[in-house]
Amino acid sequence: MDFFHLQPAEWQALVLTLKVAAAALLVALPLAVLVAYLLARYRFPGHGIVNALVHMPLVLPPVVTGYLLLLAFGRKGPVGTFLSETFGISFAFNWTGAALAAGVMAFPLMVRPIRISFEAVDPKLEAAAKSLGAHRVIAFLTVTLPLAVPGILGGAILGFAKAMGEFGATITFVSNIPGETRTLALALYTATQTPSGDLAAFRLTLIAAVVAFAALIASEVFARRLRGRIGGDHD
């Protein structure tokens, strides 16, 4: 029975992972919705460049992304120096840095499905909303956004999953510090590097699988309930 008894270090990794992924999602999702909407609805100068930048973390080796984050947000990096001197915020080698890395890596995975769902919403509906007196922001919030919720939900799940499993950028940017930046993936990696770590590695694998499976089921249930409310099977 000892097998199912989680070690404090493993608990720590699980809680940290959830915290990092949740923080990444909380900050990155609204931004992803905004960027996806702009990319879907507007043709502006630099549209292609913004689109390419958003997708860069998807095609770059994660280590490169992590290294770029280190250069920019590290203690000696320009952005990192600015943030710590002005606001006293530091991303270097702490859990917020892990969340930043996870958010950046998850961003393109969130933008894509959200953008597609925005493109599927007829822009004429928003024009109709405006003709009924709704300001463009209200029209977006009451018509386009609710109709895009299935895509936003899909993007959020993909992003959360990616954030939970992020490895390369995280270890490069904020290293592998127990209790601070050692998420499940990093803990698993550490376990595999330890001579007697087989059992721990297996347990961590199981935890990751259970959490991922639960998230998928929950999202499926949520999506089904949502579909019932938005339309589809209503008689």
Next chain:
Amino acid sequence: MIDINIRGRVGRLDIVAQFEGRGGVTSLFGQSGAGKTTVTNMIAGLATPSSGHISVNGTVLFDADKGIDLPIQKRRIGHVFQDARLFPHLSVRANLTYARWAGRRSGTRDFDEVIDLLGLKDLLGRKPETLSGGERQRVAIGRALLSGPRLLIMDEPLANLDHARRNDILPYLDRLCIEAGIPIIYVSHSIEEVTRLSNTLVLLSEGRTQAYGPVAEMLAREDLVRVTGHREASALLSGTVSRIDAAWGLAHVDIGGPELQIPGLAAAPGDAVRLRILARDVALAVVPPEGLSIRNALPATIESISGEAGPYAEILCSLAGQTIRARITRASVSDLGLKPGMAVTALIKSVSIDRGQSTLAPPVSGET
């Protein structure tokens, strides 16, 4: 009172539109691709003209010279789109009240009154996808009305409906046009709808307004016939029901002196009616004929004869101060020696004036 004078270019179409509506229903009539929707989009603020002005009841919505260009949400124009554009995630009720909760329009119109006018009571709890095409359009009209608009634009609201559904919704439109209390711009390529519903007709072709005026006057124009086609050439007579002959099922309609007898017209004495008479249903006689089954034989005077080529001639006759159109062969014109100014008898087949082509409608404004 709507005053439109706009120019602009959308896609490949140059728009040059100038017309006024004196109240009631102003129809934008023209073939598909004539630019009807583009013009209404410019009026509604969905497209921007390059020059000109748009004003409704004295409020300027757009004026290129003065730099006025109100955004869509501030124009207070109720727009009924061809495809209804109901919000699929909202119930019918939430769609109808959208202008109130999302547009912060207090709306001067009573909710129950609009529900009653358009027969929406049983639809309130339903979702748009469960509605038929006609029901959707009725909800869209109700939603636009409840936004408290200063002008209602209806862009081919019946275009996507089959014939039966169209006949379901037309009586609602009849009532709406009379009871709306605001100017209406009605876009259509169906002359039947236009003559039935409108007071002013604006003829649009290739992006340009060719002419506008009271419907009856416009129907007498040659260029309109070119758009509608000769089979649809017609004239409009306004009259008042003087009495109903229940024994024979005939309504007697006073058209300003002479009376027409119309079978199966559901109206009461005193009702103002508008009768559309197809040119191909009118024959002319130089001497008053006898022993005919046709009940409506009325004295008329030939005003003009046109039709240089082809077998048919179009003849406009004045009849009790109104205009009627006859389509007869050029051979008959020659044989009978018909000339402008001649007194003739217009023979109108009773069957042409039934419910299908004539209807209850508001009297044509600005006609007298």
